[in-house]
Amino acid sequence: MNRYVAIAVAAAVTVASSATAADFGQRHHRPRLDFGQRVEELTRQSSLELFGTLGDLDESSTKSISAAKAEKNPEALLTVAPGLRVRVLSADPNLAPNIDQMFLWPNAKRPTHIIACNEQGSGQVAVQRVELKSGKAETIISSGLTSCDPARLTPWGTVVVGEESGTNGRIFEILDPLHTSNVTVPASGFGPTSDPTHVVARPALGQFSFEGIGILPNGVVYLTDENRPGSGGIGNPGGALVKFIPSQLWAPGRAPIASLDQSPWTSGSIFGFRVGRNGGNTDVGQGNEYGRGVWVAVTGTAPINLRAAASALKLTAYYRPEDMSVDQEALADGDVRFCGTNTGQDTPADVDPNGDNHWGEVYCVTDGTIAEASAISVLNGLNIASIPEYHPLILGTSLFGMPDNIDIQPGTGNFLVDEDGEGALHATPHNNDIWDCLDDGDDADTLTDGCIRVMSLNDLTAEPTGGFFDGKGEHYYVSIQHNITGHGLILDVSGWR
Amino acid sequence: MIPAALTIVGAVGLAIVHFGRDAGGDRPVQVAQPAIARVSPFASAAPAGSESTAATERTAFAAAGHRADVQRPAVVERQLESDADPADVPTAPEDFPTYDENAAQLSEEHEVPAERSGASDANARAAAIREIDTRSSDSFPLLEQTLRSDPVARNRLLAVSSIRRLGMRAGNAERAREALRLAMSDADQNVSTNARDAYDELAR
Numbered sequence: 001m002n003r004y005v006a007i008a009v010a011a012a013v014t015v016a017s018s019a020t021a022a023d024f025g026q027r028h029h030r031p032r033l034d035f036g037q038r039v040e041e042l043t044r045q046s047s048l049e050l051f052g053t054l055g056d057l058d059e060s061s062t063k064s065i066s067a068a069k070a071e072k073n074p075e076a077l078l079t080v081a082p083g084l085r086v087r088v089l090s091a092d093p094n095l096a097p098n099i100d101q102m103f104l105w106p107n108a109k110r111p112t113h114i115i116a117c118n119e120q121g122s123g124q125v126a127v128q129r130v131e132l133k134s135g136k137a138e139t140i141i142s143s144g145l146t147s148c149d150p151a152r153l154t155p156w157g158t159v160v161v162g163e164e165s166g167t168n169g170r171i172f173e174i175l176d177p178l179h180t181s182n183v184t185v186p187a188s189g190f191g192p193t194s195d196p197t198h199v200v201a202r203p204a205l206g207q208f209s210f211e212g213i214g215i216l217p218n219g220v221v222y223l224t225d226e227n228r229p230g231s232g233g234i235g236n237p238g239g240a241l242v243k244f245i246p247s248q249l250w251a252p253g254r255a256p257i258a259s260l261d262q263s264p265w266t267s268g269s270i271f272g273f274r275v276g277r278n279g280g281n282t283d284v285g286q287g288n289e290y291g292r293g294v295w296v297a298v299t300g301t302a303p304i305n306l307r308a309a310a311s312a313l314k315l316t317a318y319y320r321p322e323d324m325s326v327d328q329e330a331l332a333d334g335d336v337r338f339c340g341t342n343t344g345q346d347t348p349a350d351v352d353p354n355g356d357n358h359w360g361e362v363y364c365v366t367d368g369t370i371a372e373a374s375a376i377s378v379l380n381g382l383n384i385a386s387i388p389e390y391h392p393l394i395l396g397t398s399l400f401g402m403p404d405n406i407d408i409q410p411g412t413g414n415f416l417v418d419e420d421g422e423g424a425l426h427a428t429p430h431n432n433d434i435w436d437c438l439d440d441g442d443d444a445d446t447l448t449d450g451c452i453r454v455m456s457l458n459d460l461t462a463e464p465t466g467g468f469f470d471g472k473g474e475h476y477y478v479s480i481q482h483n484i485t486g487h488g489l490i491l492d493v494s495g496w497r
Numbered sequence: 498m499i500p501a502a503l504t505i506v507g508a509v510g511l512a513i514v515h516f517g518r519d520a521g522g523d524r525p526v527q528v529a530q531p532a533i534a535r536v537s538p539f540a541s542a543a544p545a546g547s548e549s550t551a552a553t554e555r556t557a558f559a560a561a562g563h564r565a566d567v568q569r570p571a572v573v574e575r576q577l578e579s580d581a582d583p584a585d586v587p588t589a590p591e592d593f594p595t596y597d598e599n600a601a602q603l604s605e606e607h608e609v610p611a612e613r614s615g616a617s618d619a620n621a622r623a624a625a626i627r628e629i630d631t632r633s634s635d636s637f638p639l640l641e642q643t644l645r646s647d648p649v650a651r652n653r654l655l656a657v658s659s660i661r662r663l664g665m666r667a668g669n670a671e672r673a674r675e676a677l678r679l680a681m682s683d684a685d686q687n688v689s690t691n692a693r694d695a696y697d698e699l700a701r
Contacts, residue, residue, distance in 0.1 A: 066694035308601035
């Protein structure tokens, strides 16, 4: 009981003091907040109710602690909002330095390990497992895989990882990741790995710079290409979104597969997302990036060069699409909705006069019911079984820019978004933050109802990556990628109320 | 007076909110909803065998060439046929763009990750420092040059970090300490503090 009273009083004091500044600023000779600022202030004041924290962080940290201090106290690399706690899950010297996307194994409810991608060159470690109890890191794929970024658990009990490696990018599938070690894969192409029983490439899913990956329980998967506009020539499109529908869907709830040959991802069909349905689906191109669209059949011999196909088929492109999270609440209702990030480009003008001030965005896509999203019904080269619809959820700002990893918190439906911004390049350098954002509510617009800053790094050389929640939404695991210590670090943040 | 009143009101209000949630045994759950009402292509069903169904075609577009003839996983049947109303179906013009995999050509720039293909100069310099060999004393000149002339504090921090690691290897400590000693007077407080901590480590 005392704990709750203390929380209530602490929050009330916060509210009262904030309200003094916000609503009664003139009385105390403080500048009056405009309406938008008052809305922001109200969001911050409501942090306990809306986000489950006892407050937020006023601003990004400008600190960059030394390697010696970080080695002694790795938690110090992250400042968190009042009420949240940080502990080190792993600072194993063997943990690779660029850990990116990761997930809990064998599931999110009773996990024993984290399986993680390491985003480095083909000569370095690519996939590791980390024991939750000890933090001990061991290597699953030791070399040959370039810039491992996306990593997910499949509904049939395998691990899927992808290369963020341009048109050379491949998807790999791993069986039994706790007993598979030090596998090497070919640096390019789809030849056999050193352990083809446990690690295989999946040519059916095509090739581009794999980043966002959203898997439905039946094996249908959405994939994004981390590509920037203008790559390879002025006017070239950015990254596209595609959907892969397996030839044979997985039956959710069945026992995990015992052989990689049994994976639904051995064959299937690919469809690309193209916005625009007006005029017989002809209002396609620059200027039409939001709203309803179509799935365009992508035909060819596996592995299809998806970036080339996206360009030829005029698929809708975005500025460096990054991570993606499937909305489990929507799935429970039988609908498909996933949300992802487009990171943009915000290099400040004092460093690069050609900086874009494009701070990126978080978007959400709906694709009908699970049955519709998984069906194939092709007419005139379009899969008309479902109607995809794209809308921005969060538009980046100079303070909240270049969103990268994203996860939806179980239980609240709030979004945790990791920045991979250029704050370190600003005149007053500041760190990357992690933001906690509300979903869109019942108001008229389709945008988030508000965000607060809940974490900030204390290492200007690092970025937070791969942040994701456990099954209950109580623990948020985040990698402090390429941090000052030179080795990997995964932190466990908890304390949401 | 007003803040005091707000304190009381806030405390009571938040206690109610919190206890109310606690009594429910769970946190308020925000139900995710599609942003805009979805229009289903199945809303106007055409009877089986109608024109729209007849027009439907289905192809395995990306069948892999290496499929083994093994027992297939448990699968569920998927709806394969369209019963969409033709009026609701976008009709592509005959000259709509197509993809010819034999004619597709992309520049070499598309073969590398986006971080590298379009990185700003400052980030390209940072990437070069991150990839430097911190076992070889040959790396000192680039790092010392960075400390002297790179306008981006983040890059100088990276140089300090690499020099620290270089200095931990036999025979490198003296040169590393000298570089760090100079960096201790860097105008940026983070750089100078990092250099001092590293210098102290190597001096032990």
